[in-house]
Amino acid sequence: MIVRRLQDLIGTGRDIVGLGFNSRRLLVAGDGQSYSMHDTVIKADAEIRLWYKHHVESVYCVGGEGELENLHTGEVYPIGDGTFYCLDNHDRHVLRAKTQLRMICVFTPALVGPETHDQEGAFPLLTDEGEATLTGTRANDSATPVVHAVDEASPDQPQAV
Numbered sequence: 001m002i003v004r005r006l007q008d009l010i011g012t013g014r015d016i017v018g019l020g021f022n023s024r025r026l027l028v029a030g031d032g033q034s035y036s037m038h039d040t041v042i043k044a045d046a047e048i049r050l051w052y053k054h055h056v057e058s059v060y061c062v063g064g065e066g067e068l069e070n071l072h073t074g075e076v077y078p079i080g081d082g083t084f085y086c087l088d089n090h091d092r093h094v095l096r097a098k099t100q101l102r103m104i105c106v107f108t109p110a111l112v113g114p115e116t117h118d119q120e121g122a123f124p125l126l127t128d129e130g131e132a133t134l135t136g137t138r139a140n141d142s143a144t145p146v147v148h149a150v151d152e153a154s155p156d157q158p159q160a161v
């Protein structure tokens, strides 16, 4: 049995800090399961463009207000406490937080732990040793993870910050 408390992850290597959000990685690949589970807080006014090419993400919002845009269809969905979505088609999307959002996120395959978004808003596929297993993706070996946020002046080009 694995039992963890969020408070014990804060400020550790399982607390991935990026521009606009914190992802507290409750369960990662090293825990031996086929999925990872994160408690993610997205700051008010953050806008994040994402495209999980190598993973399927399911998200359950348990607090806050925002919106989700499907970049393939243009559909925009309000997000709030009790909203669930699954990116079952590796959908390109934009997440906009009107207020702080708290999201419970499940990734398959499981994240190893330190993954941060690449230029396209994807996570690389990592081995347990943290090596990227696909060309065109890269592991970020920085102690301070880098996150990419949408640059409003050129929304097609996520900006490294």
Ligand code: 9YT
Pocket: 021, 023, 024, 038, 039, 040, 042, 059, 095, 103, 105
């Ligand atoms: C929905 C969401 O929070 N996406 C960005 C962060 C990601 N879920 C993570 O790293 O936990």
